[in-house]
Amino acid sequence: MPAVAPSNLDWIPPSITVTDLKPGDSITTTFSLHNTNPVPIELRAVEFRDGDLFAGPTPLTVDITLSMDDTCPLNQDAIPPGATVNLTMTAALPAEAGNEYQGLEGTATVAATATEASVCETSSAGLGHGLASTGGAADPTITVLVAGTLIAAGVMLARRARKRGRQAQ
Numbered sequence: 001m002p003a004v005a006p007s008n009l010d011w012i013p014p015s016i017t018v019t020d021l022k023p024g025d026s027i028t029t030t031f032s033l034h035n036t037n038p039v040p041i042e043l044r045a046v047e048f049r050d051g052d053l054f055a056g057p058t059p060l061t062v063d064i065t066l067s068m069d070d071t072c073p074l075n076q077d078a079i080p081p082g083a084t085v086n087l088t089m090t091a092a093l094p095a096e097a098g099n100e101y102q103g104l105e106g107t108a109t110v111a112a113t114a115t116e117a118s119v120c121e122t123s124s125a126g127l128g129h130g131l132a133s134t135g136g137a138a139d140p141t142i143t144v145l146v147a148g149t150l151i152a153a154g155v156m157l158a159r160r161a162r163k164r165g166r167q168a169q
Contacts (some may be wrong), residue, residue: 053106
């Protein structure tokens with residue numbers, strides 16, 4: 001997949017800087033990403049961490065989530081053309097962290113590259129709107145009935161073949 005030109009992404013590398021967080025506290029910040037490309041994109045992100053809060057036995061943790069509201073229905077990693085998604089970063093200092101973290105600082109930054117998505121079905125076709133949806137879970141009752149019918153038919157055919165074989169002798 002070709003890389004998408006960086007100029008086609010409305011993206012300021014998101015970062016979160018923590019300077020005065022007490023043990024057990026967290027802070028959250030949200031950033032928006034708008035795909036101005038004419039094609040769907042997939043993001044590959046790398047998180048860079050810097051600062052003393054990321055060291056020691058109970059370091060600062062950073063969770064990163066991407067909203068799924070405007071992603072492609074058949075590929076949750078793909079962002080359709082013209083769509084906007086939100087990236088949320090939550091930094092938390094574990095409650096077990098001691099006083100040694102007091103006054104320390106840490107910054108987490110997300111760097112991302114965008115590539116053209118291999119799959120992005122943006123229409124509702126095939127998702128219960130006029131076309132059959134396949135691959136769903138089968139009803140166990142129907143599965144047992146069909147399996148039982150096939151086994152019974154196989155037994156009957158085997159008996160019939162055995163009976164014909166005896167009559168031919």
